[in-house]
Amino acid sequence: MPETASIVMPSLVPLYPLREIVAFPFMIFPLFLNGDELADFEELLDREQYVALVRARGEALPGQLPPLCQVGTLCKVDQITRLPEGGGKVLLEGVVRVQVLEVSRAGRTLHARCEPIHEFVEKSLVSDALVQSLNALLKIALSYGRPLPDDVMKMIDLIDNPARLADLVALYVSLSLDEQQQLLETIDPLERLKKVYMHLTAEVQRLQVKGEVQAEVTKRVGKSQKEFLLREQMKQIQEELGEDDSRSAEMIDLRRKIDAAGMPVEVRRIADKELKRLERINPASPEYTVSRTYLDYLAGMPWRVATQDNNDINQAETVLDEDHYDLQKVKERILEYLAVRTLRERMKGPILCFVGPPGVGKTSLGKSIARALGRKFIRMSLGGMRDEAEIRGHRRTYIGALPGRIIQEIYRCGTNNPVFMLDEVDKIGLDFRGDPASALLEVLDPEQNNSFTDHYLDVPFDLSNVMFITTANLLDPVPSALKDRMEVLSLAGYTDEEKEKIAVRYLIPKEVEENGLAQTPPDFTAAAIYKIISDHTREAGVRNLQRNIASVCRKVAKELTQGKPHRETIAPETVDEFLGPRKFFNEVAAERDRVGVVTGLAWTETGGDIIFVEATRMTGKRELILTGSLGEVMKESARAALSFVRANCAEWGIDEQLFESSDIHIHVPAGAIPKDGPSAGITMVTAIVSLLSGRAARRDVAMTGEISLTGRVLAIGGLKEKVLAARRAGVRTVLAPARNRENLEDIPIDVQNELEFIFVEDVREALAAALQ
Numbered sequence: 001m002p003e004t005a006s007i008v009m010p011s012l013v014p015l016y017p018l019r020e021i022v023a024f025p026f027m028i029f030p031l032f033l034n035g036d037e038l039a040d041f042e043e044l045l046d047r048e049q050y051v052a053l054v055r056a057r058g059e060a061l062p063g064q065l066p067p068l069c070q071v072g073t074l075c076k077v078d079q080i081t082r083l084p085e086g087g088g089k090v091l092l093e094g095v096v097r098v099q100v101l102e103v104s105r106a107g108r109t110l111h112a113r114c115e116p117i118h119e120f121v122e123k124s125l126v127s128d129a130l131v132q133s134l135n136a137l138l139k140i141a142l143s144y145g146r147p148l149p150d151d152v153m154k155m156i157d158l159i160d161n162p163a164r165l166a167d168l169v170a171l172y173v174s175l176s177l178d179e180q181q182q183l184l185e186t187i188d189p190l191e192r193l194k195k196v197y198m199h200l201t202a203e204v205q206r207l208q209v210k211g212e213v214q215a216e217v218t219k220r221v222g223k224s225q226k227e228f229l230l231r232e233q234m235k236q237i238q239e240e241l242g243e244d245d246s247r248s249a250e251m252i253d254l255r256r257k258i259d260a261a262g263m264p265v266e267v268r269r270i271a272d273k274e275l276k277r278l279e280r281i282n283p284a285s286p287e288y289t290v291s292r293t294y295l296d297y298l299a300g301m302p303w304r305v306a307t308q309d310n311n312d313i314n315q316a317e318t319v320l321d322e323d324h325y326d327l328q329k330v331k332e333r334i335l336e337y338l339a340v341r342t343l344r345e346r347m348k349g350p351i352l353c354f355v356g357p358p359g360v361g362k363t364s365l366g367k368s369i370a371r372a373l374g375r376k377f378i379r380m381s382l383g384g385m386r387d388e389a390e391i392r393g394h395r396r397t398y399i400g401a402l403p404g405r406i407i408q409e410i411y412r413c414g415t416n417n418p419v420f421m422l423d424e425v426d427k428i429g430l431d432f433r434g435d436p437a438s439a440l441l442e443v444l445d446p447e448q449n450n451s452f453t454d455h456y457l458d459v460p461f462d463l464s465n466v467m468f469i470t471t472a473n474l475l476d477p478v479p480s481a482l483k484d485r486m487e488v489l490s491l492a493g494y495t496d497e498e499k500e501k502i503a504v505r506y507l508i509p510k511e512v513e514e515n516g517l518a519q520t521p522p523d524f525t526a527a528a529i530y531k532i533i534s535d536h537t538r539e540a541g542v543r544n545l546q547r548n549i550a551s552v553c554r555k556v557a558k559e560l561t562q563g564k565p566h567r568e569t570i571a572p573e574t575v576d577e578f579l580g581p582r583k584f585f586n587e588v589a590a591e592r593d594r595v596g597v598v599t600g601l602a603w604t605e606t607g608g609d610i611i612f613v614e615a616t617r618m619t620g621k622r623e624l625i626l627t628g629s630l631g632e633v634m635k636e637s638a639r640a641a642l643s644f645v646r647a648n649c650a651e652w653g654i655d656e657q658l659f660e661s662s663d664i665h666i667h668v669p670a671g672a673i674p675k676d677g678p679s680a681g682i683t684m685v686t687a688i689v690s691l692l693s694g695r696a697a698r699r700d701v702a703m704t705g706e707i708s709l710t711g712r713v714l715a716i717g718g719l720k721e722k723v724l725a726a727r728r729a730g731v732r733t734v735l736a737p738a739r740n741r742e743n744l745e746d747i748p749i750d751v752q753n754e755l756e757f758i759f760v761e762d763v764r765e766a767l768a769a770a771l772q
């Protein structure tokens with residue numbers, strides 16, 4: 001590169017106006033010219049080696065000089081290359097700044113009288129600091145992505161002349177043509193260096209902001225792209241590690257399931273997060289199974305799957321009638337319930353609760369409701385449930401944790417609006433592991449169950465479309481908070497006649513079909529059915545009746561396959577033959593009347609039953625002994641009975657002294673079965689009076705009623721069940737509280753006709769009727 005000091009300027013130099021660039025000293029640059037321009041340029045040079053390149057701020061007006069700047073750069077022409085497509089490339093090298101003193105035109109060429117601008121730089125602390133700062137700043141710009149060729153960077157490192165450094169760096173800072181020209185015109189090198197420094201600082205700031213914006217944009221826009229890339233990379237890593245494709249296939253499958261599950265947004269977010277976690281877990285670790293099972297549950301829950309309801313009430317009525325005999329009141333109430341549900345889209349209505357002894361059709365009514373509505377049916381027993389987690393599930397932090405039974409059943413059934421029958425709400429327990437009843441309340445309460453949160457699932461699931469129905473054998477033990485939310489429908493039990501009809505219309509066809517006898521159905525005679533009912537079953541419902549019919553059918557099937565003659569008719573003798581000796585006897589009819597033994601009527605889980613209250617007396621010290629698994633209430637009613645008899649003993653000719661010298665023992669046999677309730681009061685009074693007065697009690701008179709200390713007889717519950725039990729046991733007369741007279745209408749007419757009913761207000765009336 002020529003040194004500026006060595007240049008001897010000719011008096012006139014060719015001048016070439018530049019429009020698109022500003023030429024700087026030390027700059028090596030090409031100038032591309034078309035054919036005409038090249039011809040002009042060559043004419044201009046006319047064997048000269050130097051040319052002054054000066055910026056023109058616009059086109060020349062005809063006959064005038066172009067508007068030229070005052071400062072330009074004297075350049076050396078290194079090479080002219082003609083290009084094949086026409087025109088050419090002139091390679092130039094900046095030598096020195098020149099001040100243009102005068103311009104002259106000769107034809108199409110310009111010449112100028114110029115003066116070189118010599119720069120003298122004295123090195124100083126300021127110039128050193130500026131050079132260093134500029135160097136450092138350049139490196140920062142470089143780190144922000146400002147492109148700078150390696151050799152230029154090296155060159156910059158070597159230059160310690162501020163004037164040259166300023167000119168060189170100026171070439172690599174983004175500047176407008178005007179800014180470049182200004183720099184060219186700044187003669188003081190330190191001043192120029194400062195300006196370059198300012199421009200570079202501004203550029204670094206721009207780069208920094210641009211970098212931040214870009215990073216933000218990349219973060220947002222590129223997230224999915226990044227995920228894609230990462231996933232691809234992971235796939236490659238897995239392949240290299242030899243992990244087979246089945247895992248990625250499993251993930252794809254799981255993702256597809258999650259996509260198809262129709263989860264609410266919040267749940268979807270959790271599922272996606274869990275899936276990402278799963279992808280990172282080693283499939284051999286137990287954690288993998290835990291996470292996988294959880295995702296299976298999330299994806300498998302019927303978030304949006306529901307069956308279409310059939311709202312045709314007439315059709316529902318037909319289904320209920322098809323499946324069940326009688327039960328008019330209950331069916332009527334069910335239909336009303338369904339009708340209201342149809343009219344009101346989202347009924348926050350009561351939960352139906354079927355109460356009654358086993359085998360009266362509670363479960364099968366639930367099934368029929370599901371069939372009528374076209375919904376799926378789930379049945380779940382709450383009996384003996386003590387742990388809240390059985391309903392609400394365990395948190396996933398527990399090893400082997402699973403959702404509660406409610407969510408499990410919904411998951412299994414695959415729709416979010418099944419008919420869900422919760423059996424035995426009266427048997428639900430409570431202990432240190434929590435209160436399942438309160439968890440159940442959350443499930444059943446229409447106010448809260450649209451966001452039921454199972455501990456395992458840990459996200460809310462809407463149970464408000466589920467139709468819950470509960471069943472219980474007895475209503476009393478049902479927790480009152482639950483009772484409040486339920487509408488109770490009682491199913492009391494059947495008379496023998498009803499049972500016979502149920503057998504003929506429903507149970508026998510069902511069992512015949514079940515046992516493969518549809519082609520050759522045996523004909524059960526009415527007498528045979530009655531025989532099964534009275535000799536082989538003692539129940540309020542028809543469960544055992546169905547079992548015995550099934551047993552008969554199996555035996556017929558066995559004979560048929562053994563090639564024995566086909567039994568076309570099942571007569572009472574056939575029943576004897578197939579089912580063996582009778583299992584139940586008419587205790588009451590068979591027994592003789594005794595002193596101190598009285599027939600009572602009790603209401604138990606299995607319906608009504610007869611009990612015997614026995615009283616006996618020993619010499620002693622006025623002690624009352626009570627045995628037979630009696631509950632507290634029953635014990636109290638025994639004490640009240642004794643007090644009443646003692647207070648009024650003269651009425652029945654009993655010596656008061658007898659109480660002073662006696663211990664009285666009251667026992668209620670079937671001692672293993674717990675008994676409770678106040679309704680045996682009247683029976684206890686009768687047993688004590690019978691014992692102490694020596695008058696035998698009529699065995700075929702059965703009684704029920706609570707007593708007050710004055711002898712008033714108070715109302716009791718479950719009269720229908722008790723009456724049916726009395727009839728089964730062969731009782732002829734039923735003594736009941738006068739206040740229960742209205743319940744008589746629940747009792748079938750044929751039963752009413754068969755039994756004598758005595759409604760009493762005072763226990764004395766009962767004594768008169770029962771004692772001989």
Ligand SMILES: Nc1ncnc2c1ncn2[C@@H]1O[C@H](COP(=O)(O)OP(=O)(O)OP(=O)(O)O)[C@@H](O)[C@H]1O
Pocket residue numbers: 323324325326327356357358359360361362363364365423471502506507541542543546
């Ligand atoms: N009124 C009826 N008409 C026709 N079949 C009946 C009737 N009542 C009961 N059944 C039949 O008796 C059988 C037992 O009934 P189900 O299982 O519904 O009793 P449940 O009351 O639910 O007993 P549990 O309390 O033990 O669950 C079923 O096969 C049912 O179809």
